Amino acid sequence: MRHAMRESRTVLNCVALVLFAVAVLAPKPAEAQDLAEFEERLTEFTLDNGLKFLVLERHEAPVVSFHTYADVGSVDEVKGITGLAHLFEHMAFKGTKTLGTKNYQAEVEAMARMDETFEAIKAEQRKGDRADKARLAELQKQLKEAQEEAQEYLVHDEFEEVYVREGGAGFNAYTSRDATQYIVSLPSNKTVLWMSMESERFLDPVLREFYKEKDVVMEERRLSTESRPVGRLLEEFLAIAYKAHPYGEPIVGHMSDLKTMTRAEAEAFFGKYYGPSNLMVAIVGDVNPDRMRTWAQKYFDRVPGGPKPDPVETVEPPQLGERRVVVDDPSQPFVLIGYHKPSINHSDNAVFDAITDTIGVGRTSRLYKSLVKEKKIAIVATGFPGLPGNKYPGLFLFYAVPARGHSNQECQEAIDVEIERLKTELVSPAELDKAKTRSRASLIRQLASNPGLASQLTFYEVVTGDWRNLFRQLDQIEQVTAEDIQRVAREYFVRKNRTVGVIETTAAEN
């Protein structure tokens, strides 16, 4: 994320994902009415260039939320350019040929010099010990000078400034393994501003301050991964959970890739993945859908169309046995257990959601009851799907934070007991009912937020092919049976299919 932590990287966000998973579960026949009511308020249209819009009217207050969902995430990177999807997200705030600059012509020349110098530095550095130190120093100096010159022409952070000045709220973006998403809310009289700004952002981006922004992203990597115990564990864990599929790579990228990445690579990435056929927009709030369509045509028709890029074709092969990684760390213990599972579009998805509710949500969930309340060996214990992503086969993740004086081993054994129970005993009708009721209520609670709705609509439309699945998920979970849960637990929650990652405390701590 540009201004806060990225999606799906922290334990807290894992909790958010649990809530999310619960939310998208399911209702009773009454909810069909909700869908019907929604269909009346929702307008869909697609421009000639392939850009699709979902417009939902909600006139509670004179405000509107915009959500641009780019169907490109770190999963679309290849070795050597890890972190580029996220870095590009940062660059999408740097302006255009007419926004963020006082003199584009002069600036573009300075940027070209910067790029050349950067390539020269890389070439010299590749010589390793034989590199000419004096020449390197000279090149570094030239790079700095070119940067300083380019900065002369800048209008710093103009893109941000325009939105802030006009009353924008929640202006941000975030990158996950599956997608890159750009969000802002505005007073509803400023809707046309978004049309102008967002269309130019993807029509005509200028990747200025590229090398400085890489420094910022490297700080983000130090902050979120290298200086955070759970960040360190998660990176190690995913790296062994996947040997083929790019879900195993970190969103923020490897430090050496961040250091060596070039502006040309970022521009090529943009060219490939940011065409209108790969973008989806949701507008939710106090708007008139006809006007949205007229403005969308006026502003976004300018963006040239092109084919939708191919999805990732690599398939993660089945594991040959349990995988395990230990992070020796001065911090306190932590245990993660992941089982490979299919993508969100698999017919078992609703079953996993029901399992999540039963074992992982609230004080009556099985893991909380066993590990936290009864055995008192953990302060947090839960399980949920959604990491590393939803679009491709991901993991069903269990984790526990051991209580003081208790070990990962104890927690893992207690989690195993609960997993075995899912396989040997049918869940009770009360548990299943609770899962269904809570799903319905969670969905209703989500309908009160413009930005929340905009996010859900784009997610379901892009990842599952139809925004209506936000509601249809409810029908699916309604049909889940206790036998389904048992079958799914037996099929997926097997030792051979799992990866375990732990933090083991190295130094004697208090």
Next chain:
Amino acid sequence: MKGNRLSTIRVSVFFAILLCLAAPSCTQKYAGHYKELEYPKLGDVQIPEVRRVTLDNGMRLFLLEDHELPLIRVSARIRVGSIYEPADKIGLAAITGTVMRTGGTTSKTGDEIDEELEAIAASVETGIGLNSGSASMSVLKEDVDTGLSILADVLMNPAFRENKIQLAKILHRSAISRRNDNVGSIAYREYQKLIYGPDSVYARHTEYATIGNISRDDLVAFHTRYYHPNNVMLGIWGDFDTKQMIKKIEEAFEGWKKVDVQPPTVPEVRYEYRSTVNVIRKDDVNQSNIYLGHIGGLRNDPDYFALIVMNRVLGSSFTGRLFKNVRSRKGLAYSVRGNYSANYGFPGVFYVGCQTKSQSTVYAIRAMTEEVRKMTEAEVTDEELALAKESYLNSFVFNFDTKGEIVGRLMTYEYFGYPADFLQKTKENIEKVTKADVLRVAREHLRPDDVQIIAVGRPQDFDEPLSVLGPLREIDITIPVPGK
């Protein structure tokens, strides 16, 4: 200015058409630059009237109907807080707040309440913070009676069962054992202690010993002292009829009697400005977590409005000088922020902070201090002033986009003794702020030569020793273990 913009649009459109005609390859339609846009006036913001009622027992209600969705929510404030707990029992307020709910009531265990609520996708939670207690309820409309009766029961009749006290203590002890794992929380915690003093009620924290000192009797006594209806404000919003709801609440809280509550006096914050340099060693990181600053202020200070503008220019958003210069221009940090915080009830802190690689620690400290100094040396520019004010005023509508925040704000104002129209007053006063005001309040409230600095990280990797900034003190964050 608007007239000018309009004519610019016409001219531009004209040239654009001309260019397109002249060049057959030109397929892009001209759509206009943001500077040429014209906006209609924002539709009237309907600020709904919150119904305020005081019940016979002194409990104050704030009700707001919202019929969009079949949901009802409650948020309560109770005049209590960890500032009132004794120094040898830090954690008492927090544990009381938790176990009121988890430990059940005289008629139901906490586990029974969990089952009952979760089966209907409802929640009732309680807690006690620094200077306010909270309780919340969230239910589907049809379950409101169940929700209210449980809410009333946990507030009035908590049983504080021993097993849940033990569970709460395990959570606290585990949190203590983990408190040095995260650099960000170390830096924040220790900075608060630097500013308020390590023993201040506003900065002190739990230890194994203080948790060990807390007994069930303490919880019962703490609850008995503060939980009376005249000490409670209840905000309710959602799909209900106000009249009926008042009746329902009266019924749910029936028998709860008014009792005079006298909280102990809390020592005032007395801050002595000083400059200090402090380091905390954390070997497993490659980035320093930095805070620097001094005491902040109160919202009822007449300078508060100009300080809001000053904060916006300095760096509480991504258009501030800190973001521009420390992040965008120098690439020193992912997150850099600064704020002269004004609290409702006690002085906030002024801080500037960032995380930067170990090798740029002192450089970043200097860069941030420089931004503070600049605020006190010269007026902000016309553009900065305009941006800060316009952004506040243009986003004002977002103060009213959910019913919960409208109710919550009103309760906060009343709780801390602020006028009900404080937000409106703030807006009016911000409209009047001038460049001279901003400079005056910056000079009055910011002391760049008297800042306390804290850096958590690996000093052996710093660009320069921190001692170049002043006499260096190393803070030991070893967790004290009783009996060791």
